[in-house]
Amino acid sequence: MTNEKSITPFNGYVMLFLSLLLLFGGIAAIIRIGSPWYGFSVFAGFVLFFGLVLVNPNSSRVLLLFGKYVGTIKKNGLFWVNPLYTKKKISLRASNFDSERLKVNDKLGNPVMISTILVWRVTDTYKAAFDVDDYKNFVRVQTDAAVRKLASMYPYDNFADEGIEEDITLRSSVNEVSEALEKEIQDRLEMAGIEVLEARIGYLAYAQEIANAMLKRQQATAIVAARHKIVEGAVSMVEMALEELNSKEIVELDEERKAAMVSNLMVVLCSDKDAAPIVNAGTLNH
Incomplete structure (x- = not known):
């Protein structure tokens, strides 16, 4: 298995200058001298131009020569490689x-x-x-x-x-x-x-087919948890009320009246709606 191989090719600015020199120098020589042999200089400058590779920051070029892996250019800048290389661009950005x-x-x-x-x-x-x-x-x-x-x-x-x-x-x-x-x-x-x-x-x-059912289930779970907290607090308040009445001897309650008082307090404290009290103007028995 072949691993990645980073390479740093030849400086591209030097080869760009040489390519332009051969290209335009050959054209000028053909015009002034008239010799067709300077056409090779034009051709060489044209071929060298295809070897230039520009690599941007966080980018790379994978180089192949007739299907064989040559290396990868990761350093950014202008470089020159063999014009016969196949250059495949792969981004290194996130x-x-x-x-x-x-x-x-x-x-x-x-x-x-x-x-x-x-x-x-x-x-x-x-x-x-x-x-x-x-x-x-x-x-x-x-x-x-x-x-x-x-x-x-x-x-x-x-x-x-x-x-x-x-x-x-x-x-x-x-x-x-x-x-x-x-x-x-x-x-x-x-x-x-x-x-x-x-x-x-x-x-x-x-998913949509069970979303409504699961929402109702979550709501029911929340309601049960809230009710549990309310009942727990109500029991503590009723217990405290009975202890205060007994310790301060405000009124004596038998077991039947205690049960009635506990029932009324639990209804008031645990009800969803505000209680509508009924004022008893008579005695406790009427």
């Missing part, structure tokens, strides 16, 4: 890829819509140019495959009411899921000489 929203099943089998945002760049130009057919398309396909695999490894959310408690979920464990996604994509793109700079979930939601 690229951003936002995948399409995919419908996949999570660990519990629930259909979810998910997409990923990937930041990547080429680090090995030989692998990117020759080990895969089209490295940009390779990134897209392998990223989609990695997202599908990741979604099947974790549930969308925890369902404590069903006894399903997961340490890592797609919705809440953002950092852990991003690290797992980055590692999975990096393992797949290693053979193409590509480095993953960042990978994270860009969109995550239940």
Whole structure:
């Protein structure tokens, strides 16, 4: 297996000057002297001109000679190489890829819509140019495959009411899921000489066919949790009220009246609406 080989070709400015000198010097000599032999000078200057290579910052040129890998130019500037070399441009800049929203099943089998945002760049130009057919398309396909695999490894959310408690979920464990996604994509793109700079979930939601049902379930879970908190607080308040009445001897209540008082207080404290009190102008028994 051939590895990437960085080379620094001949200075392009010198060869550009020589090419122009041969080209225009030969033309001038033909006009003034009239000898056709100076046509070789024009031809040589024209051929040398095709050997010039301009490499921009964070860019590269992969050089081939009749199908044989010669090397890669990574240094930016103007250079001159053999005019017979085939020059393939590969960018070394960081690229951003936002995948399409995919419908996949999570660990519990629930259909979810998910997409990923990937930041990547080429680090090995030989692998990117020759080990895969089209490295940009390779990134897209392998990223989609990695997202599908990741979604099947974790549930969308925890369902404590069903006894399903997961340490890592797609919705809440953002950092852990991003690290797992980055590692999975990096393992797949290693053979193409590509480095993953960042990978994270860009969109995550239940699929449309179960979104309404899951929303109702989440609302019901929230309501139950709120009710539990309200009842817990109401019991504490009723207990405190009975203790205060008993300690300050404001009124003596038998067990039946205590039960009635507890019932009324619980209704008032746990009700969704404001209570409408009824004032008793008589005794406690009437």
